[in-house]
Amino acid sequence: MNFVHLHLLLNHFPILGTVIGVGLLLVSLLGKNQDLRRASLIIFPAMALMAIVTFFSGTGAQGAIQKAPGVSDALITRHQGAAMLALLFMEITGAISLIALWKSRAAPRPPRWDWSMSAVLLFSLLTAALMARVGTTGGDIRHPEIRTGHEEVAESSTFGKIVHRFEPSPDKFAELMTASKWWWAFMMDMHFVGLVLLIGSVGILDLRMLGFAKQFPIEPLHRLVPFAMFGFGLNLITGILAFTGMSAFYTYDWAFWMKMLAILLLGVNVAAFYLTDAFESVATLGPGQDAPPLAKFIAATSLILWFAVITLGRYIQPYSDTITVHK
Amino acid sequence: MTPHTSRKSPVREMSLVPPLFLQTIEDTALSTWLRESESPFAFYFVLLFHTFGLALLVGANVIVDLRLLGIARAIPLAPMQRLFRIMWVGFAINALSGVLLVIAYPTKSLTNPDFYVKLTIIGLAIWVMYKLRTNVFADATLSESEMTARGAKLAKWSLLLWFAAITAGRLLAYTYKYLTYPS
Numbered sequence: 138m139n140f141v142h143l144h145l146l147l148n149h150f151p152i153l154g155t156v157i158g159v160g161l162l163l164v165s166l167l168g169k170n171q172d173l174r175r176a177s178l179i180i181f182p183a184m185a186l187m188a189i190v191t192f193f194s195g196t197g198a199q200g201a202i203q204k205a206p207g208v209s210d211a212l213i214t215r216h217q218g219a220a221m222l223a224l225l226f227m228e229i230t231g232a233i234s235l236i237a238l239w240k241s242r243a244a245p246r247p248p249r250w251d252w253s254m255s256a257v258l259l260f261s262l263l264t265a266a267l268m269a270r271v272g273t274t275g276g277d278i279r280h281p282e283i284r285t286g287h288e289e290v291a292e293s294s295t296f297g298k299i300v301h302r303f304e305p306s307p308d309k310f311a312e313l314m315t316a317s318k319w320w321w322a323f324m325m326d327m328h329f330v331g332l333v334l335l336i337g338s339v340g341i342l343d344l345r346m347l348g349f350a351k352q353f354p355i356e357p358l359h360r361l362v363p364f365a366m367f368g369f370g371l372n373l374i375t376g377i378l379a380f381t382g383m384s385a386f387y388t389y390d391w392a393f394w395m396k397m398l399a400i401l402l403l404g405v406n407v408a409a410f411y412l413t414d415a416f417e418s419v420a421t422l423g424p425g426q427d428a429p430p431l432a433k434f435i436a437a438t439s440l441i442l443w444f445a446v447i448t449l450g451r452y453i454q455p456y457s458d459t460i461t462v463h464k
Numbered sequence: 465m466t467p468h469t470s471r472k473s474p475v476r477e478m479s480l481v482p483p484l485f486l487q488t489i490e491d492t493a494l495s496t497w498l499r500e501s502e503s504p505f506a507f508y509f510v511l512l513f514h515t516f517g518l519a520l521l522v523g524a525n526v527i528v529d530l531r532l533l534g535i536a537r538a539i540p541l542a543p544m545q546r547l548f549r550i551m552w553v554g555f556a557i558n559a560l561s562g563v564l565l566v567i568a569y570p571t572k573s574l575t576n577p578d579f580y581v582k583l584t585i586i587g588l589a590i591w592v593m594y595k596l597r598t599n600v601f602a603d604a605t606l607s608e609s610e611m612t613a614r615g616a617k618l619a620k621w622s623l624l625l626w627f628a629a630i631t632a633g634r635l636l637a638y639t640y641k642y643l644t645y646p647s
Contacts (some may be wrong), residue, residue: 318638326634329518330627337523341547357538361527366534424540447519449513452504460589 140197152190185231218304314382334368346436396449497570521554582632
């Protein structure tokens, strides 16, 4: 397993996963099927998480093949710019899907079609299209047989020409992120603010599920989850921006990748909470009542993993240059 | 340094020398080990605990503040008194880890004005936390609306002060003049 292999493995998720999500969403509209709609709303945030890790693995893949014969820096740059734009839309799609899911839990059955669903439909379609572009521009790097133009980076389709105007220049973006140490300080400051919101909200819910402070009924504590997600969102944004500013620094750092793994595991943990009966089993618990074992397990895993994330995040700095790539 | 040959102050060329006791601290075995050891249990371990303490202290405090400002009103207010224990544990962790961090880099921290700003803000935030504990949560006979009325303004200040404290702390890495005692 090397970075190229990792990148090629992971990229299937944001590209195909998004298309499948869109497919399910469209079919759910035609068939008025609430289960399929919910499934698509779960798939989009999951793919949004996978898209981030896929994007991050690109730098390592680039490092591995950059010097190989026949590899064009211009094609890599174009692919990277396309990926940045697609990532933006993917994250927006994931975020709005979570909002739609949150609204649907309190809503009457069946949930009504509102602004959040319209936004999910729009952004997921745009994301799927942009992901297709990322895939094609990525393929162009090593597969000259799929290129249609004679000039390497000539945009051969109208879609390509239009979208290319919006794709950022990766080098300029990286320069922008690192131009001012005060901007970097601000981003890291926001990273701590997000951490505090997240640990506070998730922490109190997890501790209650584990049996501490049983005076609290559980459902009202659960209402803090949007604040946890807001904190997580702050950290996601500042984290992605930091990575784009110093991609080589993070790429060759074991602590960074372990942190990403911990976050993916947290995604699985959250899915387990809501997709099994764990959430329902605790939602109606009042003061004094104990949570069942599955909910306790999920709560304990959540706390352990979040503290692992903090630990690994703190150790990114001293563990830089811990991944060496042999040619 | 040439006195009175120009209109500018004769002391413009001088810079203050940090007090020697800072070098004395840096030369101790503990300080040197924290700074220079390759062990993952040295400086970064202490810094990690500083982050844990922050997460507990500010995390718990922010939840109480948000509730007093009307967020998630279904959460009963009185039991939130239990969160103050978590806050004090967090503060204890940070006081101890903070002392160790200053021991590791005494010149870096004690010659940086931002460090004193941070300590002042934290002092104020702890004072607000204490007032929340005594004015809002100590009296068990208060109703929730009475508690909210007493606590809302304190909660607002608490949020502001903790945000300022985190910012001042983060800026320490970008505002120091000396990493170690200048030789």
